[in-house]
Amino acid sequence: MRRVLSSVVVLVLLELVPAAVLRAQTGQAAVSLEGRVVDASRAPIVGARVTAVPEAAVAGSPRTSTRTDQRGGFVLMIQPGAYTLTVAADGFVEQSQRLDATQSDGPAREIVLKIAGVRESVTVSAPAGGYQVPTINSATKTPTPLIDVPQSVTVVTQELIANQMMMSVGDVMRYVPGVGVHQGENNRDQIIMRGNSSSADFFINGVRDDVQYYRDLYNLSRVEVLKGPNALAFGRGGAGGVVNRVGKEALFRPAREASLQGGMYDNRRLTTDLNQPLGNAVALRVNGMFEDSNSFRNRVGLKRYGVTPTLTFTPSDRTKIVASYEYLHDSRVADRGITSFQGRPLNVDPGTYYGNPADSHVNATVNVGSVTIEHHRGALTVRNRTSIANYDRGYQNYVPGAVTADQSQVALTAYNNTTTRTNLFNQTDFIYARKTGAVRHTLLAGVEAGRQVTDNFRNTGFFNNTATSILVPFGAPTIATPVTFRQSATDANNHLLTNLAAAYVQDQVALSPHLEIVGGLRFDRFDLQYHDNRSGLDLMRPDNLVSPRAGVVVKPIANVSVYGSYSVSYLPSSGDQFSSLTTITQQVQPERFNNYETGVKWDARPGLSLTTALYRLDRTNTRSTDPNDPTRIIQTGSTRTNGYELGTNGQITPLWSIAGGYAYQNAFISSATTAAVAGAQVGQVPHHTFSLWNRYQFRPRVSAGLGVLYRSDMFVAVDNTVTLPGYVRADGAVYFTLSKQVRLQANVENMFDRRYSINADSNTNISPGFPRTLRVGLTTSF
Numbered sequence: 001m002r003r004v005l006s007s008v009v010v011l012v013l014l015e016l017v018p019a020a021v022l023r024a025q026t027g028q029a030a031v032s033l034e035g036r037v038v039d040a041s042r043a044p045i046v047g048a049r050v051t052a053v054p055e056a057a058v059a060g061s062p063r064t065s066t067r068t069d070q071r072g073g074f075v076l077m078i079q080p081g082a083y084t085l086t087v088a089a090d091g092f093v094e095q096s097q098r099l100d101a102t103q104s105d106g107p108a109r110e111i112v113l114k115i116a117g118v119r120e121s122v123t124v125s126a127p128a129g130g131y132q133v134p135t136i137n138s139a140t141k142t143p144t145p146l147i148d149v150p151q152s153v154t155v156v157t158q159e160l161i162a163n164q165m166m167m168s169v170g171d172v173m174r175y176v177p178g179v180g181v182h183q184g185e186n187n188r189d190q191i192i193m194r195g196n197s198s199s200a201d202f203f204i205n206g207v208r209d210d211v212q213y214y215r216d217l218y219n220l221s222r223v224e225v226l227k228g229p230n231a232l233a234f235g236r237g238g239a240g241g242v243v244n245r246v247g248k249e250a251l252f253r254p255a256r257e258a259s260l261q262g263g264m265y266d267n268r269r270l271t272t273d274l275n276q277p278l279g280n281a282v283a284l285r286v287n288g289m290f291e292d293s294n295s296f297r298n299r300v301g302l303k304r305y306g307v308t309p310t311l312t313f314t315p316s317d318r319t320k321i322v323a324s325y326e327y328l329h330d331s332r333v334a335d336r337g338i339t340s341f342q343g344r345p346l347n348v349d350p351g352t353y354y355g356n357p358a359d360s361h362v363n364a365t366v367n368v369g370s371v372t373i374e375h376h377r378g379a380l381t382v383r384n385r386t387s388i389a390n391y392d393r394g395y396q397n398y399v400p401g402a403v404t405a406d407q408s409q410v411a412l413t414a415y416n417n418t419t420t421r422t423n424l425f426n427q428t429d430f431i432y433a434r435k436t437g438a439v440r441h442t443l444l445a446g447v448e449a450g451r452q453v454t455d456n457f458r459n460t461g462f463f464n465n466t467a468t469s470i471l472v473p474f475g476a477p478t479i480a481t482p483v484t485f486r487q488s489a490t491d492a493n494n495h496l497l498t499n500l501a502a503a504y505v506q507d508q509v510a511l512s513p514h515l516e517i518v519g520g521l522r523f524d525r526f527d528l529q530y531h532d533n534r535s536g537l538d539l540m541r542p543d544n545l546v547s548p549r550a551g552v553v554v555k556p557i558a559n560v561s562v563y564g565s566y567s568v569s570y571l572p573s574s575g576d577q578f579s580s581l582t583t584i585t586q587q588v589q590p591e592r593f594n595n596y597e598t599g600v601k602w603d604a605r606p607g608l609s610l611t612t613a614l615y616r617l618d619r620t621n622t623r624s625t626d627p628n629d630p631t632r633i634i635q636t637g638s639t640r641t642n643g644y645e646l647g648t649n650g651q652i653t654p655l656w657s658i659a660g661g662y663a664y665q666n667a668f669i670s671s672a673t674t675a676a677v678a679g680a681q682v683g684q685v686p687h688h689t690f691s692l693w694n695r696y697q698f699r700p701r702v703s704a705g706l707g708v709l710y711r712s713d714m715f716v717a718v719d720n721t722v723t724l725p726g727y728v729r730a731d732g733a734v735y736f737t738l739s740k741q742v743r744l745q746a747n748v749e750n751m752f753d754r755r756y757s758i759n760a761d762s763n764t765n766i767s768p769g770f771p772r773t774l775r776v777g778l779t780t781s782f
Contacts, residue, residue, distance in 0.1 A: 031077070031078055031079065031080055031101045032075060032076075032077060032513075033052065033075070033076040033077075033078055033085075033099075033101055034073070034074070034075050034109070035050070035073070035074055035109035035110065035111055036068075036071065036072045036073050036074070036109070036110050036111070037050065037068045037072045037073075037074065037087055037089070037111045037113060038072050038110060038111070038112055038113075039092070039112070039113060043072075043318075043376040043381070044068070044071050044072025044073075044143065044433065045068060045072050045089050045092065045113060046068055046069065046072060046135045046143030046144065046145065047067050047068060047089065047134035047135030047143070047145045047146075048067065048068045048072070048074075048087055048088065048089035048092075048113070049065060049066075049067055049087070049088050049089070049134075049606060050065060050066055050067070050068065050074045050076065050085065050086070050087050051064070051065040051085070051086045051087075051088075052064045052065070052076050052078050052083045052084075052085055053083060053084045053085075053086065054078075054079075054081060054082070054083055055081070055082040055083065055084065064076050064077070064078055064558070065558065065559070065606070066513075066558035066559070067134060067135075067145045067147065067558075067603075068145070069144075069145065069148065069440070069442075069510060071379070071433030071435075071440060071442055073433075073435075073440060073510075075513040076558070077513070078101055079101070080101050081100070081101060082098065082099075082100050082101075083098070083099055083100075083101060084096055084097070084098055084099075085097050085098075085099050087111050087113065089113060092113035092114060093113060093114045095111060095113055095114075097111075130157060130159060130607055130650065130651060130657070131157055131159060131160050131649045131650055131651070131657050131658070131659045132155075132157070132607050132608060132609055132649045132650035132651070133146065133155040133157060133222060134146060134147075134603075136149070136153065136155065136224055137206070138203075138206055138224050138226060138233060138244045138246075139151065139153060139224075139226055139230075139233065140233065140444070140506065140508060140518065141206070141233050141429055141431075141444055141446065141506070142431050142442050142444055142506075142508065144508070146601065146609065147555075147559070147560075147561045147601045147603055147609070148508075148516060148553055148561065150518055150551030150552065150553050150563040150564065150565040150597075151226065151227065151228050151230075151551070151563075151565055151567070151597060151599075151613075152178075152226075152227040152228065152597065152599060152611065152613035152615070152645055152647070153224065153225065153226050153227070153611075154176045154177065154179075154224075154225045154227075154647055154649070154661075155222055155223070155224050155225075155649065156172050156175070156176065156222060156223045156224075156225070156659075157221075157222050158220065158221050158222055160175070160659055160693070161217055161220070161223075162259075162779075163693075163695055163705055163733065163735075163745075164693065164705070164707070164731070164733070164747065165261060165733075165745070165747045165775055165777055166217055167216065167217060167269070167291070168189070168214060168215070168216070168217070169181075169189040169191070169202075169214075169215050169217075169223075169243065170189070171217075172217070172223050172225075173191060173225075174691060174709060175659050175660045175661075175691045175692075175693050175707070176225050176661075176691075177645045177646065177647045177660070177661030177662060177663040177689070177691070178193070178194065178227060178643060178645045178661075178663035178665060178689070179191060179192070179193050179225060179227070179241070180192040180193075180684055180685065180686070180689075180759070181758075181759055182197050182199075182684060182759055182760075182761065183336075183337065183759045183760050183761040183765060183766075183767050184199055184212070184761065185336060185395075185397070185761045185765070186334065186335045186336055186337065186362075186397075186761070186767065187212070187214075187334055187362040187395040187397070188212035188213055188214065189202065189212075189213070189214055189215055190212075191243060192240070192684055192685060193225075193227055193239075193240030193241035194227060194228065194239075194240035194241060194595075194615070194617045194641045194643060194665070194667070195240060195617065195619075195639060195641035195665065195667025195682045195685050196239040196240035196593070196617075196619065196641075197684070198237065198238075198239065198240070198576050199212045199576065199577065200212075200237055200576035200577055201234075201237050201238050201239075201240075201241070201242045201243065201576070202215065202242070202243050202245070203234060203242055203243070203244040203245065204244075204245045204247060204368065204370075204387075205244075205245070205246060205247055205370065205372070205385070206233070206234070206244060206385070206427070207370065207385060207387040207425050207427065208234070208235070208423065208425060208450070209245075209368070209389070210423075210576070210577070211364075211366075211389075211391040211393060211419065211421050211423075212393065212419070212577065213330065213364035213366060213391065213393050214304075214330050214332075214362075214364065215245065216289060216304065216306055216328060216330075218271045218287055218288070218289035218306060218308075219247055219248055219287040219289075219306070219308040219326065220245050220246060220247060220248065221246050221247065221248045221249075222246050223243065223244070223245055223246070224243070224244040224245075224246060225241060225242075225243055225244075226241055226242050226244065227240070227241035227613070227615075227645075228240070228241055228565075228567055228595040228597055228615065228617065229241075229547075229567045229568060229569030229593045229594075229595045229617075230242050230567070230569065231522055231524075231545070231547030231549070231567070231568060231569035231570065232504055232506060232520045232521070232522045232547055232548075232549040232567070235448065235500070235502055235522070235524055236524060236526055236545060236569070236570055236571065236572060237569065237570075237571055237576050238569050239569055239571060239591075239593040239617075239619065240593075240617065240641075247308070247310070247324060248273070248285060248287060248308075248310065249285065249310055249312055249322055250275060250283035250284050250285035250310045250311055250312040250322070251275055251277075251283055251285070251312070252277045252280075252283050252312075253275070253277065254275060254276055254277065255273070255274075255275040255781070256273070256274050256275070256276075256781065256782050257272070257273045257274075257779060257780070257781050257782075258270070258271070258272045258273075258779070258780055258782075259271045259272075259777055259778070259779040259780075260777065260778045260779075261775060261776070261777040261778075262775070262776055263773065263774050263775030263776060264773050264774050264775070265293065265294045265295055265296055265773065266292075266293055266294040266301070267293045267294075267773075267775055268291065268292050268293055269289070269290070269291040269292075269293065270288075270289070270290045270291075271287070271288065271289045272286070272287065272288045272289075273285070273286075273287050274286045274287075281313060281314050281315060282311065282312070282313050282314075283311070283312045284309065284310070284311055284312075285309070285310045285311075285312075286307065286308070286309045286310075287307070287308045287310075288305075288306070288307045288308075289304070289305060289306045289307075290304075290305045291303065291304050291305070295335075296350065296351055296770060296771055296773075297335055297350075297351050297353060297768075298351040298352065298353045298357070298478065299333065299353060299357035299358075299478075300332075300333045300335045300353065300357060301332065301333055302330070302331065302332035302333070303331050303332070304328070304329060304330040304331065304332075305328075305329055306326060306327060306328035306329070307326070307327055308324060308325065308326040308327075309324070309325055310322065310323070310324040311323045311324070318375060318376045318377060319373070319374070319375045319376075320373075320374050320375075321371065321372070321373050321374075322371070322372045322374075323369075323370070323371045323372075324369070324370050325367075325368070325369045325370075326366065326367070326368045326369075327366070327367055328364070328365070328366040329363075329364070329365050329366075330362070330363070330364045330366075331361065331362070331363050331364075332361070332362050333357050333360055333361060333362070334360035334361055334362045334395050334396060334397035334398075335353065335357075335360070335397075336354065336355075336397055336398065336399050336400060336761065336765045337400070337760070337761075337765050337766045337767040337768065338350075338352055338354070338400065338766050338767075338768060339354070339400040339401065339402070339403055339410055339764040339765070339766070340403075340716070340722045340763055340764055340766060341403045341407065343721060343722050343723055344722070344723060344725070345722075345724065345725075345757045345766045345768070346403065346766075350755065350768035350769075350771065352477065352478075353477070353478045354398060354399075354400035354410065354412060354472070354477040354478070355397070355398020355399075355400070355412060355414065355477070355478070355479065356398060356478070356479055356480055356481070356483070357478070358480070359396065359398075359483065360396055360397050360398055361395065361396055362393075362394075362395040362397075363393065363394055363395070364391070364392070364393035364394075365391075365392045365393070366389070366390075366391055366392075366393075367389065367390045367391075368387065368388075368389040368390075369387070369388050369389070370385065370386065370387040370388075371385070371386050372384070372385045372386075373385075379432055379433045379434055380430065380431070380432050381429075381430075381431040381432075382428070382429070382430055382431075383427075383428070383429045383431070384426070384427070384428045384429075385425075385426070385427045385428075386425070386426045386427075387423070387424075387425045387426075388422070388423070388424050388425075389422070389423045390420075390421075390422050390423075391419070391420065391421045391422075391423075392420050393418070393419055393420075394416065394417060394418035394419065395416065395417060396414075396415075396416035396417075396485070397414065397415070397416070398412055398413070398414045398461075399412070399413045399414065399415070399764075399765065400412060400477070400764050400765065401413060401469070401764050402764055403474065404471070404474075407474055408473070408474050409471040409472060409473060409474055410471065410472055410473075410474055410477050411469055411470075411471055412463075412469065412470055412471070412472050412477070412479070413461065413468060413469045414460075414461025414463070414483050414485070415458060415459060415460050415461050415485070415491075416458065416459050416461070416485050417456070417457070417458045417459075417492075418456070418457050418458075419454065419455070419456050419457075420454070420455045421452060421453065421454040421455075422452070422453045423450070423451075423452050424450065424451045424452075425448065425449070425450040425500075426448065426449050426450070427446065427447075427448045428446060428447050428448075429444060429445075429446040430443075430444070430445045430446065431443070431444055438511075438512060439509060439510065439511055440509070440510040441507055441508070441509055441510075442507070442508040443505075443506070443507050443508075444504070444505065444506040444507070444508075444520070445504070445505050445506075446503070446504050446505075447501075447502065447503050447504075448500065448501070448502040448503075448504075449500065449501055449502075450498075450499070450500035450501075451497075451498070451499055451500070452496075452497075452498040452500075452578075453495075453496070453497055453498075454495070454496040454497075454498070454578060455494070455495050455496075456492045456493070456494050456496075456579060457491075457492065457493050458487070458491040458492040458493070459485040459486055459487055459491060460485070460486065460487065460488040460491055461483045461484070461485050462483065462484045462485070462486065463481050463482070463483055464481065464482055464483075465482070465484040468488070487534075492579070493532070493533040493534045494530060494531060494532050494533060495530075495531045495533060496528065496529065496530050496531070496578050496581075497528075497529040498526070498527070498528050498529075498578060499525075499527040499529075500524065500525065500526055500527075501524075501525040502522060502523060502524045502525070503522070503523050504520060504521065504522035504523070505520055505521055506518065506519065506520030506521075506549070507519055507520065513555065513558070514554065514555045514556065515552075515553070515554055515555070516552070516553040516555070517550075517551070517552055517553075518549070518550065518551040518552075518553070518565075519548075519549070519550045519551075520548070520549045520550075521546065521547070521548050521549070522545075522546070522547045522548075522549075523544070523545070523546055523547075524543075524544070524545040524546075524547070524570075525542070525543075525544055525545075526542070526543045526544075526545060526572055527540075527541075527542045527543075528540065528541045528542075528572065528574050528578060528581060530574075530578075530581045537583075539581055539582075539583065539586050540586075541572065541573060541574060541581060541585075541586050543570070543572050543573075543590055545570045545572075545590065547567075547568045547569055547570065548566075548567070548568055549565070549566070549567045549568070550565065550566050550567075551563060551564065551565035551566075552564050552565075559602065559603040559604075560600070560601070560602050560603075561600070561601045561602075562598075562599075562600050563597075563598065563599055563600075563601070564597070564598045565595075565596075565597050565598075566594070566595065566596055566597075567594075567595045567597075568592065568593065568594055568595075569592075569593045569595075570590040570591065570592055570593070571590055571591045571593070572590045573585045573586070573588040573589065573590060573591075584633055588621075588623065588633070588635060589621050589635060590621065591619060591620065591621045591622055592619070592620050592621050593617060593618070593619050593620075594617070594618045594620070595615060595616070595617045595618075596615060596616045596617075597613055597614070597615040597616075598613070598614050598615075599611060599612050599613035599614060599645075600612050605650075605651075607650045607651045608648070608649075608650030608651055608652060609648065609649055609650055610646075610647070610648050611645075611646070611647045611648070611661075612644070612645065612646050612647075613643075613644070613645045614643075614644050615641075615642070615643050615644075615645075616640065616641070616642050616643075617640070617641040617643075618638065618639075618640050618670070619638060619639040619640070619641075620638045621635045621637075621638075622635065622637030622638055622639065622671075622673045623635060623637055623673060623674050624636045624637035624671070624672055624673050624674055625672075625674055633674070636671055636672075637669070637671055637672060637673030637674065638669075638670045638671040638673075639667065639668065639669055639670055639673070639682060640667070640668060640670040641665060641666065641667040641668075641682070641685070642665075642666045643663065643664055643665040643666065643667075644663070644664045645661060645662070645663045645664075646661050646662045646663070647660070647661035648660065648661060654697075655696060655697040656694065656695070656696050656697075657694070657695045657696075658692065658693065658694050658695075659692075659693045660690075660691040660692035660693050660707075661690075661691065661692075662688075662689070662690045663688070663689045663690075664687060664688055665685050665686070665687060665689075666687060667681065667682035667685040668680065668681050668682060669682070669718065675718050675719075676718040676719065676720075680718050680719070680720055681714075681715050681718070681720055682718055683714075683715050683716055683717040683718045683720075684714055684715070684716065684717075684724075684759060684760065685714060686711050686712045686713065686714035686726065687712050687714075688710070688711070688712040688726075689710065689711050689712070690708070690709070690710040690711075691707070691708070691709050691710070692707065692708050693705065693706075693707040693731075694706050694707070695733075695735075700737075701736060701737040701738075702734070702735070702736055702737075703734075703735045704732070704733065704734045704735065705731075705732060705733035705734075705735070705747075706730070706731070706732050706733075707730065707731040707732070708728065708729070708730055708731075709727075709728070709729045709730075709731070710726070710727070710728045710729075711726050711727060712726040713725055713726045714726075716760045716762065716763050716766065717760075717762060717763055719763070721763060722760075722763040722766075724757045724759075724760060724766070725756070725757070727754060727756035727757075727769070728754070729750050729752075729754055729756065729769070730750070730751045730752055731747070731748065731749050731750065731751060732747070732748045732751050733745060733746065733747040733748070734746050740781075741780055741781045741782060742778070742779070742780050742781075743778075743779045743780075744776070744777070744778055744779075745776070745777045745779075746774065746775070746776045746777075747774070747775050747776075747777070748772065748773070748774050749770055749772070749773045749775075750769065750770055750771060750772050750773065751772060752772070753771055753772040754769075755768075755769075755771070756768070756769045757769060758770075
């Protein structure tokens with residue numbers, strides 16, 4: 001009861017303090033200035049910055065600003081007097097108007113912003129874009145200012161991607177606090193978030209993109225990393241968080257750009273971005289990419305190419321239709337890295353290759369098509385998104401094993417694996433904004449249906465057609481021994497059908513300018529049907545998953561929020577790739593993830609945000625061996641991750657941009673599992689990580705970047721027998737604006753040529769980090 005009373009007192013004070021401060025400054029009661037910012041179709045503009053600048057007559061009155069909420073609404077507490085009200089939003093023409101605020105200020109204002117026209121000039125006095133994004137849709141499925149989202153979110157913008165010449169998901173995660181990159185057997189993207197590893201928690205525009213392959217960045221406007229369970233918005237999985245890629249849309253202004261990149265280790269890459277209006281209602285955009293590069297790893301290289309046409313159609317000022325299609329092909333040499341010895345990565349040349357690179361390959365062909373229809377009618381928004389995707393991927397690799405005790409030989413195995421999958425998803429969201437007295441609601445109701453058809457096939461490698469493992473010389477592990485690939489007794493050959501049906505509701509309630517509540521619930525029906533082609537065995541596993549989410553956001557002032565949240569997510573017993581369903585796991589309940597989080601977000605100045613988060617993530621229903629019967633599996637295992645994150649993105653000054661943060665994580669086995677005893681540290685989760693990227697504009701046409709990365713020691717796996725030593729790495733860049741149409745940049749990765757190991761897949765599959773590497777990029781607009 002005392003805690004409840006204390007909370008009520010705090011909330012009452014938060015309501016009264018801002019007005020009391022203003023009254024103390026002038027002796028007059030504060031005025032509540034309310035309004036709504038919309039576009040020409042009366043659709044809300046979320047995240048617009050509204051600033052009230054006092055005229056000279058309002059002595060001592062401070063400049064006051066805020067951002068619009070999910071319904072485009074804003075509230076400013078100001079003193080009575082004359083002001084200039086300025087409203088600005090990306091992609092719209094800034095608008096200013098004079099107003100006289102009185103004690104009875106009248107009805108709420110509606111401010112209509114026009115879409116910005118084509119701008120011919122090129123800004124060379126500061127970076128053209130920014131590292132900070134004020135608003136996202138993915139966290140709540142509604143346009144919500146980041147400061148009002150009750151969870152930790154990091155957004156990597158298109159400008160930061162370009163500044164660092166990022167080309168992969170792994171590159172993006174370097175400057176995301178608390179997120180690590182798993183080796184993923186060097187044939188796929190795989191991330192570790194809050195102590196949980198996943199190769200399936202990837203989304204494109206909010207739609208699941210869960211096949212194991214390497215994603216490219218050429219067609220993206222930004223990458224959103226949402227940490228903690230996100231089941232309400234994204235469904236099953238997402239235990240430690242999800243990565244949502246936001247694609248580029250066709251815009252109603254002409255723009256044409258091409259970038260050519262080259263560098264050490266035969267790095268060669270070309271990207272294009274062509275946007276053209278086709279009248280007043282139709283616009284077309286085509287993004288393309290081609291890369292043919294090698295690596296510091298001996299005889300390892302890649303070739304990939306992709307194209308993404310996007311069409312935007314606006315049949316009326318209330319309706320927008322966006323259709324897109326991507327074709328991507330990625331081919332590279334499979335590379336499992338180096339092995340370990342006596343608890344550390346092996347001290348060999350970082351380029352050492354184990355196996356036969358001429359017989360090792362990874363191939364992925366991806367076709368993804370989607371159509372999104374969005375319609376606004378008054379306070380109601382209806383959005384329907386349909387996506388169909390086909391994936392054909394496979395790999396054949398050689399796997400280094402343990403080193404012999406005399407350090408003369410290394411064990412080697414081989415296998416190949418293919419997966420084909422077709423995904424069909426449809427999502428429909430209804431978003432309704434309404435106001436009841438002083439309380440504002442943003443209501444969400446939605447449904448999702450999906451169908452996934454998957455085929456898996458694996459072969460084991462037999463050296464000289466006889467042995468599944470051989471020993472190779474320690475000093476010469478690159479071999480050409482003949483290998484025959486055929487199925488062993490346990491290799492996969494299966495067909496899976498997954499059906500999904502989900503419904504969800506959510507309400508974002510603004511009780512006042514200083515208090516917001518978010519609550520919602522999602523129900524998933526997850527139905528997996530498994531067929532073993534070899535034995536004819538059929539298995540089924542249906543799951544009904546109920547995932548709640550609750551959050552409170554307290555805003556003592558407009559640009560500061562203090563939040564607390566609770567969320568739940570589930571991972572079905574078949575795993576995130578449906579590959580582990582057996583007669584035993586068929587009986588196992590889904591694993592459950594509970595996340596408790598509190599944090600503070602501060603928009604320190606326009607374009608600069610600082611965030612902190614303190615969390616506990618519990619993973620329960622994990623499989624464990626029955627202590628009374630080692631042949632039985634029971635679900636008493638659990639892991640826990642306690643952590644703290646500090647992040648920053650944006651511009652400290654108009655000339656100085658930064659991105660990065662610090663994270664502390666302690667992920668451990670809290671109750672014995674089949675993999676480890678209680679107290680063991682979760683693999684590849686360092687206690688400390690730090691990253692900070694800076695870009696500074698020294699001259700109107702010259703700027704430079706400097707980044708620092710730090711990671712403390714971490715165990716490779718949960719058995720805690722092999723350690724990856726910590727490291728510090730520095731990166732740098734210089735940028736030149738040669739003309740309005742031409743930009744040149746040079747990036748150096750690992751400037752001081754430090755030797756380190758970046759990640760691993762197992763105790764004997766460890767990836768060395770890149771040595772000092774130079775890349776040069778030339779971008780032209782035409």
